Amino acid sequence: MRYGILLLGIFFHWVMTFGQRSLIPVDFSEVVIEDSFWSPRLDKISSATLPACIEQTEEKTGRIRNFEKAASGTGQHEGIYYDDSDVYKALEAIAYSLRHHPDPVLQQKADAWIAKIAAAQQEDGYINTYYTLGGLEGRWQDMEKHEAYCAGHLIEAGVAYYQATGKDQLLEVARKMADHMDRTFRVAGQHWVPGHQEIELALVKLYRVTGNEKYLTLAQWFLDQRGHGYGKGKIWDEWKDPGYCQDAVPVKEAKEITGHAVRAMYMYTGAADIASLMGDASYLQAMQTIWEDVVYRNLYITGGIGSSGSNEGFSVDYDLPNENAYCETCASVGMVFWNKRMNLLTGDAKFIDVLERSLYNGALDGLSLTGDRFFYGNPLASNGQHARRAWYGTACCPSNIARLVASVGDYIYAFDQHDILINLFIGSRTIVPLEDGKVAIRQSGNYPWDGEIHLTVDPQQPQDFVIKMRVPGWLRNETTPGGLYHFVDTVEENIEILINGDNAGYKIEDGYLQLARTWNPGDKVVLKLPMPVRKIAARSEVVADAGRIALQKGPLVYTFEGIDNGGSVFDCYLPANLLIKSEFHPELLGGVNVLTLDGKSISGNEAGDGIDIRSKTLTAIPYFAWNNRGPGEMQVWMPTRIGALKIETAQ
Numbered sequence: 001m002r003y004g005i006l007l008l009g010i011f012f013h014w015v016m017t018f019g020q021r022s023l024i025p026v027d028f029s030e031v032v033i034e035d036s037f038w039s040p041r042l043d044k045i046s047s048a049t050l051p052a053c054i055e056q057t058e059e060k061t062g063r064i065r066n067f068e069k070a071a072s073g074t075g076q077h078e079g080i081y082y083d084d085s086d087v088y089k090a091l092e093a094i095a096y097s098l099r100h101h102p103d104p105v106l107q108q109k110a111d112a113w114i115a116k117i118a119a120a121q122q123e124d125g126y127i128n129t130y131y132t133l134g135g136l137e138g139r140w141q142d143m144e145k146h147e148a149y150c151a152g153h154l155i156e157a158g159v160a161y162y163q164a165t166g167k168d169q170l171l172e173v174a175r176k177m178a179d180h181m182d183r184t185f186r187v188a189g190q191h192w193v194p195g196h197q198e199i200e201l202a203l204v205k206l207y208r209v210t211g212n213e214k215y216l217t218l219a220q221w222f223l224d225q226r227g228h229g230y231g232k233g234k235i236w237d238e239w240k241d242p243g244y245c246q247d248a249v250p251v252k253e254a255k256e257i258t259g260h261a262v263r264a265m266y267m268y269t270g271a272a273d274i275a276s277l278m279g280d281a282s283y284l285q286a287m288q289t290i291w292e293d294v295v296y297r298n299l300y301i302t303g304g305i306g307s308s309g310s311n312e313g314f315s316v317d318y319d320l321p322n323e324n325a326y327c328e329t330c331a332s333v334g335m336v337f338w339n340k341r342m343n344l345l346t347g348d349a350k351f352i353d354v355l356e357r358s359l360y361n362g363a364l365d366g367l368s369l370t371g372d373r374f375f376y377g378n379p380l381a382s383n384g385q386h387a388r389r390a391w392y393g394t395a396c397c398p399s400n401i402a403r404l405v406a407s408v409g410d411y412i413y414a415f416d417q418h419d420i421l422i423n424l425f426i427g428s429r430t431i432v433p434l435e436d437g438k439v440a441i442r443q444s445g446n447y448p449w450d451g452e453i454h455l456t457v458d459p460q461q462p463q464d465f466v467i468k469m470r471v472p473g474w475l476r477n478e479t480t481p482g483g484l485y486h487f488v489d490t491v492e493e494n495i496e497i498l499i500n501g502d503n504a505g506y507k508i509e510d511g512y513l514q515l516a517r518t519w520n521p522g523d524k525v526v527l528k529l530p531m532p533v534r535k536i537a538a539r540s541e542v543v544a545d546a547g548r549i550a551l552q553k554g555p556l557v558y559t560f561e562g563i564d565n566g567g568s569v570f571d572c573y574l575p576a577n578l579l580i581k582s583e584f585h586p587e588l589l590g591g592v593n594v595l596t597l598d599g600k601s602i603s604g605n606e607a608g609d610g611i612d613i614r615s616k617t618l619t620a621i622p623y624f625a626w627n628n629r630g631p632g633e634m635q636v637w638m639p640t641r642i643g644a645l646k647i648e649t650a651q
């Protein structure tokens with residue numbers, strides 16, 4: 001049943017795609033993770049992050065009580081109007097985690113929550129505890145109120161839980177809500193512009209799993225509602241700022257990124273899905289333009305986006321402050337979603353380069369190494385005022401990073417009729433159903449610390465196809481597409497590729513090393529990606545990074561934390577001709593690579609009429625691992641000259 005439905009979805013996918021390039025993702029449920037970097041993180045999600053989310057959702061806040069009350073029709077809503085979404089996102093994360101860690105107790109907990117959610121659903125399919133408890137007459141009035149957003153997260157959870165467990169109670173609740181929205185808006189011809197996007201991408205998932213085209217049509221309908229002045233509610237009537245939720249112009253006509261970063265990411269994720277499934281090139285054009293605006297002018301080196309706290313989103317081009325960076329965890333998670341879809345749509349590896357940057361840096365930073373502390377914002381410098389927290393009033397980030405990490409299997413492989421794409425280098429196993437037969441793939445290595453990747457390719461019998469292994473941008477001397485950041489030096493290091501022990505010829509196309517041949521059962525590929533430490537500078541327009549460099553090795557951006565550097569990092573700079581030593585420290589921060597370098601520190605001299613410059617050995621750790629030993633000074637972008645030793649002050 002499960003595979004029948006899934007294959008039906010894929011069939012429609014092919015049929016509707018026509019001539020347009022569109023790849024098929026291998027989803028988390030088909031991938032087994034066996035990786036020295038990610039497996040312990042998946043373990044932490046199940047042993048620490050999910051218990052933390054469950055405790056907060058069920059005991060410390062009223063999120064589950066809201067469903068109980070809505071089912072019984074008595075009591076007051078507790079919390080914020082979008083709190084239902086956190087329950088759904090936690091369930092989605094549980095679903096992904098169950099796939100790796102079967103856990104009957106956790107599954108019982110999820111089943112119990114799902115029963116409560118189902119009991120809270122109205123006869124007509126509507127579900128939202130804020131309005132059920134606050135008065136159903138108020139529903140679907142204020143488009144900012146996140147009803148469709150919560151519905152979207154319900155759908156994503158229903159699909160994931162079904163994929164992970166085969167149980168469809170939550171999926172049925174989700175379908176009923178989707179049907180309710182279809183009747184209420186599209187069929188009735190009543191405009192609705194969701195103030196917070198999410199429903200669009202979720203409906204595409206519902207379409208993929210059910211094969212029911214109605215959900216795809218509704219997804220596109222929601223997308224096409226935007227930009228025509230149909231918005232009603234706080235954003236439009238009080239703030240008079242439709243650009244905040246990307247509603248100033250129709251999606252296909254958008255030329256620049258505006259507004260709230262998470263809303264934008266979720267919307268463009270849905271738009272890319274729709275473009276790929278509908279074969280509609282006009283969305284693609286708009287998204288290429290917007291993507292360039294984000295990546296060429298508004299991206300942090302960590303892959304984070306949305307520098308401004310006031311709108312939780314984008315400000316003007318190149319405004320990328322470090323200490324005051326907002327850079328919400330959810331926005332980096334959204335970058336991962338969107339860039340995956342852009343890659344599927346175009347087959348271009350540059351999107352995975354950006355995805356990888358956001359995943360390993362901006363997003364992963366949102367989760368503590370213990371798994372139970374979170375960052376909402378992810379600054380690139382700190383005076384000691386930033387600390388990870390157990391939870392947030394608006395708690396979108398904890399369950400978002402939980403579901404991303406637990407579903408990392410979603411981002412490793414993609415395929416079309418005769419091609420298998422290896423997008424991320426994560427130890428894992430999967431079976432890819434190519435047109436001429438299934439191919440088992442096994443990947444191993446020690447990424448992100450080391451660039452040697454081993455692949456076993458196992459078709460059932462000799463078979464012709466192409467394996468496309470991504471050659472990361474950082475190896476092609478492209479720090480980020482578009483040149484917002486560039487490597488200070490050009491490194492000419494050669495990739496090595498061995499097939500069954502012999503050096504193999506290759507060509508690189510669209511950022512992929514293409515291995516076309518007749519593959520035999522058990523063929524072995526070894527890819528050696530050199531991983532030197534690279535110095536990065538930003539375009540001169542990025543005032544916050546002027547006279548500074550950042551360091552990167554492989555996909556990881558590094559940072560300097562006070563605790564490793566005698567307490568202070570703001571008095572240090574990196575002189576020219578820097579020698580950098582790189583060494584793995586298994587005992588530090590769960591095992592991280594550490595960079596040491598001969599830097600300089602300055603201080604006032606004893607006479608008080610000048611400065612002393614001293615040599616100082618400086619230590620840098622991967623950015624994602626900072627703030628796991630308490631708050632303190634930190635900065636990613638280090639000055640290269642005394643004149644740049646200016647500390648940003650909090651606004």
Ligand code: FUB
Nearest residue numbers: 082196262312330394396
């Ligand atoms: O509005 C719901 C969530 O809360 C958004 O996605 C986050 O940015 C935060 O505002």
Ligand code: ZN
Nearest residue numbers: 328330396397
């Ligand atoms: Zn968030």
